[in-house]
Amino acid sequence: FNDKNGSSFTGFILLGFSDRPQLELILFVVLLIFYIFTLLGNTTIIALSHLDPHLHTPMYFFLSNLSFLDLCYTTSIVPQLLVNLRGADKTISYGGCVVQLYISLGLGTTECFLLGVMAFDRYAAVCRPLHYAVIMHLHLCALMVSSSWLIGFANSLLQTMLIFLLPLCGRNKVDHFFCEIPPLLKLACVHSAMNEAEVYFVSVVILFVPVGLIMFFYSQIVRTVLRMKSAAGQGKAFGTCGSHLTVVFLFYGTAMCAYLQPHSNNSQDQGKFFSLFYTIVIPMLNPIIHTLRNKDVKGAVKKVLWKDYNSK
Template sequence: MNSSSAEDDFILVGFSGQPNLEKILFVVVLVSYLLTLVGKTIIILISSIDPNLKTPMYFLLTHLSLVDICLTTSIVPQLLWNLRGPAKTITALRCAVQLYISLALGSTECVLLAVMAFDDYAAVCKPLHYAAVMNPRLCQALAGVAWLSGVGNTLIQSIVTLWLPRCGHRWLHHFFCMVPSMIKLACVSVQASEVQLFIASLVLLLLPLALILVSYRHIVNAVIRIKSVQAWCKALGTCGSHLMVVSLFYGTITAVYIQPDSSYACTYGKFISLFYTVVTPTLNPLIYTLRNRDVKGALGRLFHGDRDLGS
């Protein structure tokens, strides 16, 4: 692809059919993006400096926060530029970079959420052996697997997508470069590519989701056997935030990648994509801070200037 040629540029249609809505979305997206940057940075900061948060859960939460920062940054600046005026173009090179980064990070987040569910399972079902099970070496290995799985998925899907002949088609009916929308620009049969996309979605969306459900099935069974209200409260305190984040993320991203091919679904899909790429990363820090006493305590020590963080 020749990024210097205007003929190779893509036109991101986005929400251009609704100019009044674009003005509102510009403000909403900008505020959400700034809140995401601040919230995620604070989580990374307190997880790094507070001794009370030197645990596997916060180690994984730091990686999740980093993924969210990079994912939104790969999409939102271009979206804000397109929302502010009539220019909707994005160069072929920038589109390819956006496709690579957003797809890799989205895949990484799917696997990270499954790893965090396993951490919850170990904390609730194996409390006496938790430190041995979730040792630092295993945590680092699981985080590495999450990042590598995202890169591997991207290398397969992006290369196939970008090499499809477009025959001059440039109009992308979305607000960022993503595989389902770019496949529709092809001027050849894309059945094989759609099958490949479906299989990849099945593996990197539904397989981690299945692992999450299995982990929580074991958690529920363990709590039921104890038959204790206190155990229920402790399990909810351990798993509640993660369950909310999983519900928000998977509920939206699954609807984007597994949806009917229709104009209504395309329009509806843009708003769902906007939710999981912009709104959900903004809500995640609020979910973890509002429902977690450790995080709230660390925030209090950070902003009140308490030097003795271990006390």
């Protein structure tokens, strides 16, 4: 932000949950536990996807990318949040706020597109099983993943520049637990209706384009599955897609509630809790959701552990 008054501007105060001091200690303990489980769960998925040759498939290539993304996403927010929850000092430097917004927004946008890419992978596996290996070749998988990352961080760069070009006039109290667009927009001391409209439009595009594609792919999957004569085949197809659909509903549902709800004091509090959900809870749940009924991952865990045990 530019400071119109020309006074020195060193950083922001993240108000977070300071209006609920009795909640801060509880949140600190809960979020620390969630963060540890997020690190363990997602690191396990990445390690298994690389160690077990049976998991060297497009599905686990995308899943390990999602796990790496979730690790980075949570780490860009939670350590700072834990420090702020435990101390009286709730400041974040100007540069720290810029970096946090750029990284968290880039990773969040990338996840939106990556979930769409994963839906296409499920569509190819269920609807085009005989051509799956030809369709989902390594170069296409790498291209789709790298495109997701490129779009995510290009959008983040544009949004971050537009936000921090707004004049601030000395305002530095962010009514949130991390640097995110909606609360930062409220600090601007000029009429920011154009910026708000632009953010809303971009949010709609980023959230609804992948959702539209996911809905299209799953409508094709449902049609294909319903035509199957084997109940076992239907169960396997739905089982393969169920974990991805669960993550889609959780991530997009909470992100839409946080970004597309009307502005009010109540909505700001709700926004914080929705943000907690999609920045901390969902990255922790993703490994559990994807492995709960997954025989391949359970088999890989046993194989890796058994190998380590035998080597001793």
